Amino acid sequence: MNAHMPYILCLILFCIGIYAVLSKRNIIKIILGVVIAEYAVNLFLILVAYKAGGRAAIFSTTEHIAPQSMVDPLPHALVLTSIVIGLATTAFMIALAIRLYGKYGTFDITRMRELRG
């Protein structure tokens, strides 16, 4: 098996999300596609940080843990902020979708184009 197999599966997940954004008509489906792509990016960063046989990056007062055996803590910190930002942007997209539904009465983006003007 290829040594990069988890990365490849993660890339496939990202492409599924992008496919939804490119080809779906329903706004809710587009939001779900953005959410899935965002999950794939977070997963990729955490996969890069993993060290085989490593431990979580937390010291203990009762047990000595060697710092060299820890997984990489820096991508964890970046992903932690990225997840919360993702929730905020999802909420903003939902607000825009609700407003569009109130104006046009539909979630179909092609019919919103027809009604313009």
Place this chain on the structure above:
Amino acid sequence: MSKEHEHGMSLIVKTVTRLTVGLIFLYGIYIILHGHLTPGGGFAGGVIIALSFINLDLAFGGKVSAGIFSKESTGVVEALGALMFLALALIGLQYGGFFDNFLHPDGEPGGLVSAGIIPLENIAISLKVGAGLFGIFLTLIVLQKFESESKQ
């Protein structure tokens, strides 16, 4: 049936919520205060606290949780969290730089009082994240529902 049961979900959901929502709130506070020792921190704890309010809202109908924590007060609490975070960063300027950990050698590593300003920053971030998320929830869901009810 009293008037209380006209809004929200069934009696079973309300009873279970009444028993568990305090524990969820307490767990959020635990996660925040132990953020520098164990997994968790301000982000996760703030979202858990917001979820306990959302749980109240979903079980009892919108008026209960909006009465405890109105939209205006979420804005005030969120601004307080942001100001507290910035103030901690600015006090650090006196001691050597922006975000300088000026309280640092204040306890044994591993104790609840340790790590300088990191627990205070965790509290500030949890206020900001929790109040911001609950404000978004109130705006998107509860107030929308009132609006659509008053139109009918």
Place this chain on the structure above:
Amino acid sequence: MIELYVLLGLMIAGAIIAIEVRNLLSAVVAVGIVGLGLSIIFLLLKAPDVAITQIVVEIAAVILLIRATLHRDIATKPCSSRPFGGFMAVLFLGLAVVAGILTFDGGLNPFGEPLMTVSEFYPLNAVAGTGATNVVTSVILDYRAYDTLGEATVLFTAVVGVLTVMRSRGRTKEEDLQENHE
């Protein structure tokens, strides 16, 4: 690491179901499957902080999506995708996957061997430098606190944006005119 592959397969299946199913409620629940599988994967990859945050954020996102959009009466007639655009999207994304595989073979360390040149500093010095036993917290709140400040700014902007978009009534033309006269 066979459980990692099982969970990744589950996530891909959940994503495909979420994209292709007609019922929107089923789609949102399938995205919930993707998020929960992601949380368990974070736990397997020794990232407990991120796992806790992911699971609570996932719950909040699913609640928001369901309650904010799906309680309205939506016409349930099928919402087809555009056939030509869909075909082109599949073609280009397939090319992207092939290019990604080639790039991974050329420049990325194998899975399980991270490049620690920058970040081996943090586990070695975090306890002495900040006093926090959780290294991830010491990174986000001490070494890289500017990152957290930027995150707080983005969150504030998103909240302001939601409040602005969702306000119940705007200003009318008469009010604007009146204010100008004053």
